[in-house]
Amino acid sequence: MSVSQGAHDPASAEEEAAIAGTGLLPRIAGRFGKTLFSLFVTLFGLLLVTFAIARLVPLDPALAVVGPRATQAQYEAARKEMGLDQPIPVQFVNYLSDVVRGDFGRSNLTSRPVIDDVRDAFPATLELATLATLLGVLLGVPAGVVSAVNQGRWPDHVLRVVGLLGYSMPVFWLGLIALLIFYGQLGWVGGPGQLDVSYELSYELDVTAYTGSILIDSALSGAWDVFANALTHIALPVFVLGYFSLAYISRMTRSFMLEQLGQEYVTAARVKGVPEGRVIWVHALGNAMVPLITVIALSYAALLEGSVLTETVFAWPGLGLYITQALFAADLNAVLGGTVVIGVAFIVLNLLSDLLYTVVDPRAR
Amino acid sequence: MGFLPPLWSSRGTRLGASVALLFAASVFTAPAALAETPADTLVIANTIDDLKVLDPAESFEFSGGDVINNLYDKLIELDPKTLKMGPGLAKSWDVSEDGKTFTFKIDTSRKFASGNPVRAEDVVWSLQRVVKLDKTPSFILTQFGLTKDNVEDTVKKVDDETVSITVDRPYAPSFLYNALTADVASIVDEKLAMENASGDDMGNEWLKTHSAGAGPYTLRAWKPNESVIMEANENYPTVPAMKRVFVRHVPEPATQRLLLERGDIDIARNLTPEDIQAVENNDKLKVEDSPRGRIYYISGNQKMKELATPGVMQAIKYLIDYDGIANSFLKGQVVVNQQFLPIGFLGAIDDKPFKLDVEKAKKMLADAGYPDGFEVELLVRNAQDRLAVAQSVQNTLGQAGIKVNIKPATGSEVLSIYRARKAELTLEVWGPDYPDPNTNASVFAENPDNSDAAQLTGNLSWRNAYAAEATTKMAEDAVVEKDTDKRAKMYEEMQRIGNEKSPFVLMFQYQEQDGMQKNVEGFSTGGAVSSAFYKAVTKTTE
Numbered sequence: 001m002s003v004s005q006g007a008h009d010p011a012s013a014e015e016e017a018a019i020a021g022t023g024l025l026p027r028i029a030g031r032f033g034k035t036l037f038s039l040f041v042t043l044f045g046l047l048l049v050t051f052a053i054a055r056l057v058p059l060d061p062a063l064a065v066v067g068p069r070a071t072q073a074q075y076e077a078a079r080k081e082m083g084l085d086q087p088i089p090v091q092f093v094n095y096l097s098d099v100v101r102g103d104f105g106r107s108n109l110t111s112r113p114v115i116d117d118v119r120d121a122f123p124a125t126l127e128l129a130t131l132a133t134l135l136g137v138l139l140g141v142p143a144g145v146v147s148a149v150n151q152g153r154w155p156d157h158v159l160r161v162v163g164l165l166g167y168s169m170p171v172f173w174l175g176l177i178a179l180l181i182f183y184g185q186l187g188w189v190g191g192p193g194q195l196d197v198s199y200e201l202s203y204e205l206d207v208t209a210y211t212g213s214i215l216i217d218s219a220l221s222g223a224w225d226v227f228a229n230a231l232t233h234i235a236l237p238v239f240v241l242g243y244f245s246l247a248y249i250s251r252m253t254r255s256f257m258l259e260q261l262g263q264e265y266v267t268a269a270r271v272k273g274v275p276e277g278r279v280i281w282v283h284a285l286g287n288a289m290v291p292l293i294t295v296i297a298l299s300y301a302a303l304l305e306g307s308v309l310t311e312t313v314f315a316w317p318g319l320g321l322y323i324t325q326a327l328f329a330a331d332l333n334a335v336l337g338g339t340v341v342i343g344v345a346f347i348v349l350n351l352l353s354d355l356l357y358t359v360v361d362p363r364a365r
Numbered sequence: 366m367g368f369l370p371p372l373w374s375s376r377g378t379r380l381g382a383s384v385a386l387l388f389a390a391s392v393f394t395a396p397a398a399l400a401e402t403p404a405d406t407l408v409i410a411n412t413i414d415d416l417k418v419l420d421p422a423e424s425f426e427f428s429g430g431d432v433i434n435n436l437y438d439k440l441i442e443l444d445p446k447t448l449k450m451g452p453g454l455a456k457s458w459d460v461s462e463d464g465k466t467f468t469f470k471i472d473t474s475r476k477f478a479s480g481n482p483v484r485a486e487d488v489v490w491s492l493q494r495v496v497k498l499d500k501t502p503s504f505i506l507t508q509f510g511l512t513k514d515n516v517e518d519t520v521k522k523v524d525d526e527t528v529s530i531t532v533d534r535p536y537a538p539s540f541l542y543n544a545l546t547a548d549v550a551s552i553v554d555e556k557l558a559m560e561n562a563s564g565d566d567m568g569n570e571w572l573k574t575h576s577a578g579a580g581p582y583t584l585r586a587w588k589p590n591e592s593v594i595m596e597a598n599e600n601y602p603t604v605p606a607m608k609r610v611f612v613r614h615v616p617e618p619a620t621q622r623l624l625l626e627r628g629d630i631d632i633a634r635n636l637t638p639e640d641i642q643a644v645e646n647n648d649k650l651k652v653e654d655s656p657r658g659r660i661y662y663i664s665g666n667q668k669m670k671e672l673a674t675p676g677v678m679q680a681i682k683y684l685i686d687y688d689g690i691a692n693s694f695l696k697g698q699v700v701v702n703q704q705f706l707p708i709g710f711l712g713a714i715d716d717k718p719f720k721l722d723v724e725k726a727k728k729m730l731a732d733a734g735y736p737d738g739f740e741v742e743l744l745v746r747n748a749q750d751r752l753a754v755a756q757s758v759q760n761t762l763g764q765a766g767i768k769v770n771i772k773p774a775t776g777s778e779v780l781s782i783y784r785a786r787k788a789e790l791t792l793e794v795w796g797p798d799y800p801d802p803n804t805n806a807s808v809f810a811e812n813p814d815n816s817d818a819a820q821l822t823g824n825l826s827w828r829n830a831y832a833a834e835a836t837t838k839m840a841e842d843a844v845v846e847k848d849t850d851k852r853a854k855m856y857e858e859m860q861r862i863g864n865e866k867s868p869f870v871l872m873f874q875y876q877e878q879d880g881m882q883k884n885v886e887g888f889s890t891g892g893a894v895s896s897a898f899y900k901a902v903t904k905t906t907e
Contacts, residue, residue: 058774058778058781059777059778060777060780060781061777063777063780063781063784064777066501067501068780068823069425069501069502069798069823070501070822070823071822071823072820072821074500077499108417109414109417109589109590110417110589111417112574112589120588121590176617176620179620180623183623183627184623184626184627187627191624191627191629192615192620192623192624193615196629197402197408197611197613197630200592200594204585204594312617313620314620315613315615315616315617317590317591317614321616322590325414328776329414329415329776329777330775
């Protein structure tokens, strides 16, 4: 990847100039320190904004706890117990000091610590998002390359139409139709939920919860029947979400590739007699990879947020469904806790794509 | 394949192909045959996202009732089929001459699921616990004059097999007995709960997510927003045929229908009218209708000048398309009921004095001084069915010149506004709390103090600033009327007066339509008076 004129990343170029001449390790350490600092600032900001919104919306968590029949005295008692009678800044400071100690409070909706709820919901979303992104990248990147190489010819048109459909079809509708055909009519895949009921019982008995992810835990426990059943259940939501991810990634790949293929270095490489395959897949795609990593990371992060509609259709107990239901039930501890997890996921993905830049783009080292 | 850009190694091609194959294979390995649920397991799809706590002293949600009713037994139990009262953990009961002391003979042969015997102490502790914890449903017991200060004396053990409850007035015995069939009166295993208590919470924190009852089932697992798994209690006198009950949270009705059609579940509890139609046409499935206790109504705040003008709320009662709504978008899901008592309750009447009559309503509005109508806000929860009703109401009221502005809001937002007496028209649903007519009379027809300072926020009459002068005294008298026939007559009269005077436009009673496999028998939703019963369910196998 010595030919890299096409890459553009002004931020890392500036950074490179600023830290030129120092050793590699201190630079990594410096970057890590910076990232850690930005992580704290981002999280603090996230908490502040979410907390403010949570207190400004006309939702009353105390009322949600005691319910419609409560007397005024019971309602007041609940308000006091939840600390809602304090001024809002005091509430925020109390909340922050709990969070720092790892206590995200208790969910009103489930009566369990928020951290336990999130620990249960996040792996379900993580499985789904990871497999869908994998599918999106494995199919979307080649599709984008094929499109770009054949710009204006029929493969390009076909792939763009496929992509456009992925852009414009409502996920809710596609999910239901897919369920109707592949589960309802053909019976090729498992139905909504993560497991068949009969396997859910053997999951309880045979599988040790190492990570919370059904696929990983059943594989680690050697419960291959559970694993196979889980696979048939996750296949359809993965295909639905993966299709949307594919549509986005292939479109972006196409446009990045078109930009690269028009560069002089490509012509130069061809003139020098470099094989066409190498020109496309190594030189051009290599450079297109830099902005593409951001695109993939963002699309992955968006899926990690939990696709509420997909999770609703497939009765998938993930984070998106959890946060949405919490919001409707004025369960603000749960909303805040879930938001922090998503915030951390975003930051971690950002960090990872930063690291990947340094691998892909020599100038960022 | 000329359009493919040349790959730079043939090894890459093979790798790519095998990855694709692997993925495809994983999809096609699934069984194509119709699934069937295990013969001794009942699998139900339901929306259970309102499930918050499983402590019977605190739970007050519909899904909570469906679980608790099966985990705990009460002193008096309802028969799943007839919904009539019968012995529970009490073998028999009696009331003293002065009508104030009730005694219960405890069936000490019974055991909790833990194996601990059911003792008089457990009964006393459980009922006292409700009063002491003072959570929302505690009023079902405290309305009999039980307070934190007197409960040690009013609920007590007489001997090892006898418990007495002393109330403050000579209430109608049926009133107390009915209240004791409510979830809040569940008998809790004191030893087990106290082993898990923290501080002075009497096990409240632990019981939110665990069970300690003597009911037909015990709680195996509850994963919020995902599933509830119950297992048969081997210590129950007649162990249920269904060894496990599995309730899965499936929020989308279309998904529930698919699961039912595929045979992956036995019962679907949230189907839409279209789904019900399809289930009825499927010869492997059936539909069971069950009228529930929830009442659909619109109320008019008497603090608003127009709505308080005599004749205006009466006119609105003639501006609702009762039959139109019940026969179109809510078909099968409601039946018209213009009274505050659901059919199935003592004193319920089937009078339907109102129908859509725009001309009559216009005349009434003109007589009231509003020939051109007025503008009013209709507060409604942003649920699809309620918004649809709101739109129909907006349309029909509009025909008489009343301009309705629909204000959709979340459930808790609606409640905040409503409880603060700040709503104008409110479209809401009310569900009875215990199977006695007083549960609805006390909120629709009784208002002991209509002042703002009274803060009777749980009372619907108070929320609408309706003084209920004509019926408050009657409602108070009815709870101490010993003659059950007379008592029923009193409720009938209160409802007829309400038709003429109250600002409540009572419209519908909910009807639950469950889709189920043909081989499922004995499932009871609990009808208008209770929650789901699983103990009588059987599944026949061909």
